[in-house]
Amino acid sequence: MALMSMVMRxxxxxxxEPEEVLxxxxxxxxxxxxxxxxxxxxxxxxxxxxxxxxxxxxxxxxTTFLSFxxxxxxxxxxxxxxxxxxxxxxxxxxGAVSATGVVCVYRExxxxxxxxxxxPVQWRxxxxxxxxxxxxxxxxxxxxxxxxKDVTQVSFGGDYETAVLxxxxxxxxxxHPVPDPA
Numbered sequence: 001m002a003l004m005s006m007v008m009r010x011x012x013x014x015x016x017e018p019e020e021v022l023x024x025x026x027x028x029x030x031x032x033x034x035x036x037x038x039x040x041x042x043x044x045x046x047x048x049x050x051x052x053x054x055x056x057x058x059x060x061x062x063t064t065f066l067s068f069x070x071x072x073x074x075x076x077x078x079x080x081x082x083x084x085x086x087x088x089x090x091x092x093x094x095g096a097v098s099a100t101g102v103v104c105v106y107r108e109x110x111x112x113x114x115x116x117x118x119x120p121v122q123w124r125x126x127x128x129x130x131x132x133x134x135x136x137x138x139x140x141x142x143x144x145x146x147x148x149k150d151v152t153q154v155s156f157g158g159d160y161e162t163a164v165l166x167x168x169x170x171x172x173x174x175x176h177p178v179p180d181p182a
Contacts, residue, residue: 016055016108030086037077043068047158089151096156102165107150137167
């Protein structure tokens with residue numbers, strides 16, 4: 001079966017979030033990462049997700065919703081509007097922001113169940129400073145430092161990220177990083 005015709009369902013056993021179930025269509029695979037067209041409840045496409053392969057414990061390949069996607073003219077799922085390599089977190093995050101304006105960064109091994117939605121403002125060799133958006137859709141005053149080696153997944157272009165960015169409005173101007181003291 002060709003890579004594009006596989007619907008990945010039930011990444012229910014990832015080492016970092018063992019109870020989580022993810023569904024998506026595999027769009028690209030590298031040695032360290034996999035790019036999915038995310039599928040939400042109801043079998044509708046909902047943005048993209050990039051997962052670190054070392055965290056995958058079990059993957060179930062199936063074609064249950066393939067006919068639905070064909071019937072609704074969303075097959076094959078479109079790739080992100082800006083192409084990027086799945087080589088490392090920096091390239092993935094930069095490509096995601098270029099495609100959609102905002103990115104969700106997960107560090108599940110260090111901070112289970114939490115994610116940061118925002119825009120990278122400054123890059124270091126091994127980290128980035130991210131200006132996050134609050135759950136109330138306001139831009140934070142302080143930035144969060146994200147170590148690139150801690151990134152377990154990146155999502156972008158979904159309905160939630162799109163709504164958060166629209167409600168928050170454009171990113172306020174920044175001239176330098178203001179680190180979060182925590």
